[in-house]
Amino acid sequence: MTLTIKVPDMACASCGEAIKKAIMTLDSDAVVQTDTNTKLVSVETQVSEAVIREAIMNAGYSVA
Numbered sequence: 001m002t003l004t005i006k007v008p009d010m011a012c013a014s015c016g017e018a019i020k021k022a023i024m025t026l027d028s029d030a031v032v033q034t035d036t037n038t039k040l041v042s043v044e045t046q047v048s049e050a051v052i053r054e055a056i057m058n059a060g061y062s063v064a
């Protein structure tokens with residue numbers, strides 16, 4: 001499934017990398033795309049949305 005999650009405080013490319021890394025730690029097969037202009041993170045994963053959201057929050061970002 002593909003999730004699209006808004007992360008308003010993803011300010012720059014290194015935020016995007018940190019988020020990507022946090023998700024990939026949970027699911028190494030995930031395909032993660034981050035867009036710092038739209039603040040959207042799209043994740044192709046088998047892991048549930050709740051778990052992905054938690055990973056983003058644990059990395060220090062809030063999810064909308």
Ligand SMILES: [Cu+2]
Nearest residue numbers: 011012014015
């Ligand atoms: Cu940043």
